[in-house]
Each structure stands twice: as C-alpha cells, then as structure tokens.
Ligand SMILES: NC(=O)c1ccc[n+]([C@@H]2O[C@H](COP(=O)([O-])OP(=O)(O)OC[C@H]3O[C@@H](n4cnc5c(N)ncnc54)[C@H](O)[C@@H]3O)[C@@H](O)[C@H]2O)c1
C-alpha cells in the first residue's frame with residue numbers, strides 16, 4: 001500500500017514530472033470546510049508556471065502519442081489499480097478538503113477510477129475507416145489522431161472525479177494535459193499526480209497547477225496557442241468566458257456547465273420510490289452537484305402525500321463532520337455558498353413558500369445549512385430559476401402533463417431531468433419532451449461511466465464517458481490515396 005502522505009507533496013505544484021514550489025515561491029492555505037481547520041499550504045502557481053506546464057505538455061505530446069494504444073492502456077490500468085488500492089487515503093483526503101461524508105468521498109474515488117478503467121480500454125478502439133472510393137485506383141482512409149495539448153479546469157464539488165473524467169480520455173487518446181483544479185480543493189488533484197507518477201505516466205504528460213491566480217493562470221490555459229483544447233467543468237458564466245478566450249485560436253471545447261434539473265412526480269408514480277429518488281438526487285454532496293434535482297414538481301393528486309413523506313425523510317437526514325458515523329450531509333463549501341442558499345430560501349418564503357422542514361442554517365453553525373423542503377413555492381421565486389447548489393428542495397404542485405413539461409423546459413439550462421411514472425406511454429412522451437442531456441426515469445442517480453454525460457442548451461458542449469467520450473479528444477483525418485492502379 002502506497003503511503004501517499006509520505007510521498008504527497010502537500011505544498012507543491014506538479015510540472016514536467018517535478019514537484020515544484022512555483023515561480024513566486026508563495027503558497028495558499030487549504031482548509032477543512034467542516035471546521036475551518038488548516039490542512040496545508042500549497043504552491044500558488046502563476047502565469048509563468050502555467051507557461052512552463054504548457055511547454056512541458058507540448059514537449060511530452062509526440063512521444064506519448066507515439067506510444068501504442070496498448071502501451072497507454074497498460075499505464076492507465078496501473079494508475080487505476082493504484083487509485084483503487086488507496087481509496088481509503090484518497091477518500092479521507094477528499095472529505096477533509098471538500099467536506100462530503102467519507103462514504104460519499106470514497107464512492108467518488110471509485111467513480112473517478114471507473115473513467116480511467118473505461119478509457120484504458122477505449123484507447124484501443126479509436127477505430128478509423130476505409131471508405132469505398134468513387135474514383136478508380138484510389139482509396140480513402142480515415143484515421144483518428146489525438147488533438148494535442150489539453151487544458152483542464154475543474155470544480156471543487158468532485159475534486160477527484162471531475163479530473164479523472166477528463167484526464168482518462170485525454171491520455172487514452174494520446175493527448176497530454178495541464179490541469180488547474182479549484183483553489184478550494186487542490187489536494188485531491190495532487191494526490192492523483194503522486195499515483196500517476198507511480199504508475200509510470202511520463203514526465204510532462206500530466207501537470208497540476210494549484211493556484212489562487214485563477215484569471216492569470218486561466219488566461220494562459222484558455223488562450224495559449226499551444227493548447228489545442230480546453231475541457232472545463234464549472235459554472236455556465238465561466239464557461240462563456242472560456243468560450244470567448246478560446247475563440248482567437250479556435251480551441252476545441254468540452255464544457256460541462258451548470259444545471260437546474262426538474263424532478264417530476266406524476267400521480268401514477270410509486271410514492272416510496274419517488275421519495276427515495278428525490279432524496280438521492282437532491283441531497284447528494286449536500287445538494288452541491290450539477291445534476292441535483294433543483295425543482296420538484298408534484299402532480300396535484302399525490303402532492304400532499306409526497307410532501308409529507310419527503311419532508312419526514314429530509315428532516316431525519318444527519319448533518320455533521322464527514323468522519324462522524326451516520327452523517328450524510330456535510331457543510332457547504334464556503335461562506336458565499338451559504339449566503340446564496342440563505343438568500344434563495346428567504347426570497348421564496350418572502351414570496352409565499354413555507355418550510356416544511358429546515359429553512360435556516362443548521363444548529364451546528366459554521367457552513368452547515370439544515371436540509372430543507374419548501375412547500376408551495378411560487379413560480380416567480382429565484383430558487384426555481386437559479387442553480388441552488390445547496391440542500392434545499394422546492395416543491396411545486398402541477399395539474400397536467402402538458403403543463404409540467406412547459407414548466408420543466410422553461411430554463412436556459414438543460415443538463416439533467418428526472419421523472420417518476422409507470423404509464424409506458426407517459427414515460428416515452430416525457431423522456432422525449434424534456435430538454436436536457438440526461439434523463440432519469442424512476443431513478444434519482446443517473447451517472448455512470450458507460451453513459452454519455454453532458455448537457456444541452458446552456459449546460460454545455462460535448463460528452464464525457466461512454467464510447468462517445470473519446471471522440472472529444474480525437475481529430476478525424478482522411479487520406480485519399482491515388483496512383484493505386486497496376
Ligand atoms: N456539468 C457538470 O458536469 C458539472 C460538474 C460539476 C460542477 N458543475 C458546475 O460548476 C459550478 C460549481 O463549481 P464552481 O463553483 O467551482 O464553478 P466555477 O465556475 O466558479 O469554477 C470552476 C473552475 O473554474 C475556475 N475559474 C473560475 N473563474 C475562472 C476564469 N476566469 N478563468 C479560468 N478559470 C476560472 C475555478 O477556479 C474552478 O477551477 C456549478 O454551476 C455546477 O453546476 C458542472
């Protein structure tokens with residue numbers, strides 16, 4: 001078992017296979033959101049460090065792309081195995097810097113590794129074509145080649161899996177990568193680099209830039225001519241900025257952005273399943289996921305029964321430190337997040353909603369907010385238009401299928417949507433009608449490496465995972481071969 005703590009350079013950036021302090025020599029503090037405890041001081045990378053990382057990734061690109069798919073597969077598989085051997089350490093580190101309960105953090109480590117496992121094999125299936133030509137004595141050959149150097153910019157809510165979900169297809173395709181993790185959660189990224197080094201990923205192929213110089217470093221990674229592609233996961237606002245930054249050099253983009261998921265419970269739903277599904281979808285990571293149920297529409301005939309049963313389960317959720325037994329709800333990531341949740345709840349209540357449970361900061365204080373169910377939320381409440389990113393479930397009563405489809409689709413976002421129903425005709429009608437990239441039917445958790453994760457409208461571009469996911473890191477080239485006559 002690798003002792004990450006003994007190898008783990010909590011204070012460094014990882015550039016060109018070296019653990020470095022960064023050009024400024026300065027560092028920034030990382031703390032535990034559960035209690036504010038100081039965890040580490042980490043190198044505060046600058047634009048110069050970003051330039052060094054891009055140069056390293058560029059130098060490493062051709063040798064890495066020249067490896068056979070099987071060679072890349074074997075290295076990625078060793079990385080996957082090392083991650084799974086160290087789930088306990090990686091999970092504890094993730095819980096400490098992000099706050100999610102330990103069981104959930106370990107689940108994230110396994111989920112992230114599933115992308116490395118999947119794309120280790122996909123590396124060997126970057127198939128081309130031979131196309132029957134119209135012209136005699138010619139052949140048309142299609143080949144797929146890696147796009148080049150990739151910049152990845154990732155969020156704090158899944159500090160391991162959102163990195164693995166980008167690095168895996170990139171390296172499988174033969175690309176090299178520079179990663180800027182969120183300043184709130186750099187340690188999980190650096191721990192992945194420790195294991196990548198151990199797995200034999202060559203120097204320069206993977207580089208990690210922890211930083212609080214978000215714009216300075218971000219501008220290098222989203223504008224530099226040697227960066228062929230930017231893979232971003234985060235808010236839609238920042239996604240728009242990254243699109244603008246990449247325009248001058250026509251960068252390829254993968255954007256996994258914000259969501260505002262509708263969760264619909266029809267009269268013919270199994271009530272217990274719908275309550276369980278809403279609980280799982282809404283309160284995973286204390287409501288801090290891009291695919292959380294953000295608006296819960298309940299048909300009139302089942303509204304009171306659902307509201308009562310759901311509020312009871314939510315009121316029983318245990319809030320606390322990630323390492324305490326039975327805790328399923330951790331803190332919010334920072335004071336701004338807590339402030340936003342309080343504002344959204346206050347706005348809804350001021351407009352007529354009532355809190356069936358919660359509706360205020362948790363008695364533990366700090367960054368904890370009480371798991372909340374709001375009943376009878378008016379349609380003009382901010383909580384239905386904005387991504388809550390916290391443990392608040394707004395309930396809205398509806399009458400007809402047509403009405404709720406219009407309500408559900410009335411958003412600039414289109415990432416995930418969920419509904420519970422048993423009529424087969426309704427299931428197909430609603431699954432087709434929802435304007436989103438991911439639909440859960442009678443399920444509150446839909447994410448799986450086999451499936452193409454991504455959004456429509458202003459929730460993003462491209463897909464991560466599945467056999468579609470490798471294409472985002474490959475270029476398609478065709479060769480028309482002439483002169484083949486005898
Ligand atoms: N679609 C998905 O798969 C998915 C997954 C997780 C989170 N998200 C979204 O992310 C958001 C929450 O995460 P967040 O608060 O970290 O988002 P964020 O957009 O504030 O930050 C995401 C990343 O972008 C960086 N960043 C911020 N400003 C930047 C700039 N000007 N230039 C370059 N980089 C910049 C941040 O440092 C961080 O690393 C939510 O909207 C959530 O829906 C989406």
Ligand SMILES: O=C[C@H](O)CS(=O)(=O)O
Pocket residue numbers: 157158161288289290291447453
């Ligand atoms: O928050 C965004 C993540 O992509 C959610 S999931 O773990 O992929 O479902």
